[in-house]
Amino acid sequence: MSASNRYSTTAIALHWLVALLIFSAFPLGLYMVGLPLSPDKLKLYSYHKWIGVTVFLLVAIRLAWRAKHTPPALPDGIAAWQRRASAMAHGLLYALMVAIPLSGWLMSSAKGFQTVWFGVLPLPDLVERNRELGDMLATVHQALNYSLAALVILHVAAALKHHFVERRPFLQRMGLGRKERT
Amino acid sequence: MKLAAFTLMAVLAAPAAYAIEYTTALPKQSRVNFEFRQMGVPVKGGFKRFTTQMAFDPARPEAARATIEIDLASIDAGSREADDESAGKLWFNRSVYPKATFVSSEVRALGANRFELRGTLTLKGKPRDMIIPVTYTPGKNAATFDGSFVLRRLDFGIGEGLWADVATVANEVQVKFRIAATGK
Numbered sequence: 001m002s003a004s005n006r007y008s009t010t011a012i013a014l015h016w017l018v019a020l021l022i023f024s025a026f027p028l029g030l031y032m033v034g035l036p037l038s039p040d041k042l043k044l045y046s047y048h049k050w051i052g053v054t055v056f057l058l059v060a061i062r063l064a065w066r067a068k069h070t071p072p073a074l075p076d077g078i079a080a081w082q083r084r085a086s087a088m089a090h091g092l093l094y095a096l097m098v099a100i101p102l103s104g105w106l107m108s109s110a111k112g113f114q115t116v117w118f119g120v121l122p123l124p125d126l127v128e129r130n131r132e133l134g135d136m137l138a139t140v141h142q143a144l145n146y147s148l149a150a151l152v153i154l155h156v157a158a159a160l161k162h163h164f165v166e167r168r169p170f171l172q173r174m175g176l177g178r179k180e181r182t
Numbered sequence: 183m184k185l186a187a188f189t190l191m192a193v194l195a196a197p198a199a200y201a202i203e204y205t206t207a208l209p210k211q212s213r214v215n216f217e218f219r220q221m222g223v224p225v226k227g228g229f230k231r232f233t234t235q236m237a238f239d240p241a242r243p244e245a246a247r248a249t250i251e252i253d254l255a256s257i258d259a260g261s262r263e264a265d266d267e268s269a270g271k272l273w274f275n276r277s278v279y280p281k282a283t284f285v286s287s288e289v290r291a292l293g294a295n296r297f298e299l300r301g302t303l304t305l306k307g308k309p310r311d312m313i314i315p316v317t318y319t320p321g322k323n324a325a326t327f328d329g330s331f332v333l334r335r336l337d338f339g340i341g342e343g344l345w346a347d348v349a350t351v352a353n354e355v356q357v358k359f360r361i362a363a364t365g366k
Contacts, residue, residue: 046223
């Protein structure tokens with residue numbers, strides 16, 4: 001098999017970096033919302049926002065990279081409906097990775113707290129302070145996150161199924177395991 | 183001679199006759215707001231209910247006096263969660279100290295419609311002397327008095343215990359107020 005069975009090193013690095021950040025921000029978000037107000041809670045909220053802004057920027061880079069680099073073709077023998085489902089799922093994953101940080105940023109502005117990346121770089125408030133809008137965006141942010149969680153489970157399950165059940169060299173595409181040699 | 187004395191009296195009395203003493207604050211055109219930094223991010227807030235008793239004659243500023251009483255329950259501390267939190271013992275301890283009061287002791291004219299308002303601000307049972315610069319703007323129907331000062335919350339024990347960490351919630355709170363008043 002040729003090297004075209006594997007995503008580019010840049011794409012792989014971005015994929016895992018973003019995955020790591022999402023797997024940090026998601027449980028952090030779930031945990032922090034239930035905390036009683038305390039300085040620690042305020043810190044965790046800030047960290048969560050900083051991770052979110054970072055994801056947003058990395059996803060923008062991923063999209064730009066993706067636009068110029070064709071991903072490796074799926075292995076032969078994968079059903080046409082699965083190919084279509086895969087394309088759709090990947091499109092949705094990207095859409096959510098953009099929409100989730102965006103909804104968080106807008107929610108933060110609506111709630112009256114400007115987002116300042118790493119406490120240094122202030123992001124503009126795109127909406128005015130408005131408590132009702134803030135509550136609405138919180139619901140949107142949460143719903144989008146649960147959708148992402150469901151899609152990520154599907155994404156991982158599909159990759160594992162192709163690799164272990166169908167016994168196709170699948171995880172190598174994303175840099176897992178040894179590179180196959182011809 | 184009699185005429186001269188009369189003229190002199192009239193001249194002396196004239197400013198007082200035209201001067202207005204501002205005594206009635208207009209709550210709807212007045213406001214008390216503040217801003218503080220939380221995790222380095224500016225957060226805005228304010229108080230919706232406060233009463234002002236005052237007397238200010240621009241011709242005799244040294245005789246001016248003001249008392250402002252703020253209902254702490256009317257706070258907007260940035261979020262509902264913070265509004266609720268601010269009532270607690272570590273913050274305002276509002277069930278014991280429901281109000282903040284400022285009582286003036288002295289007003290000094292600085293020139294160009296600027297004044298120094300000296301007095302005592304009492305928060306959470308702690309009286310602290312304050313010097314507040316105030317700008318007076320005469321208006322057609324009402325005059326406005328704009329003031330701004332930095333309050334260090336820890337001077338009053340606002341945010342004790344775990345909240346005393348000023349790296350998370352800054353000690354400095356920028357307070358800005360505008361009192362609009364009419365005279366008679």
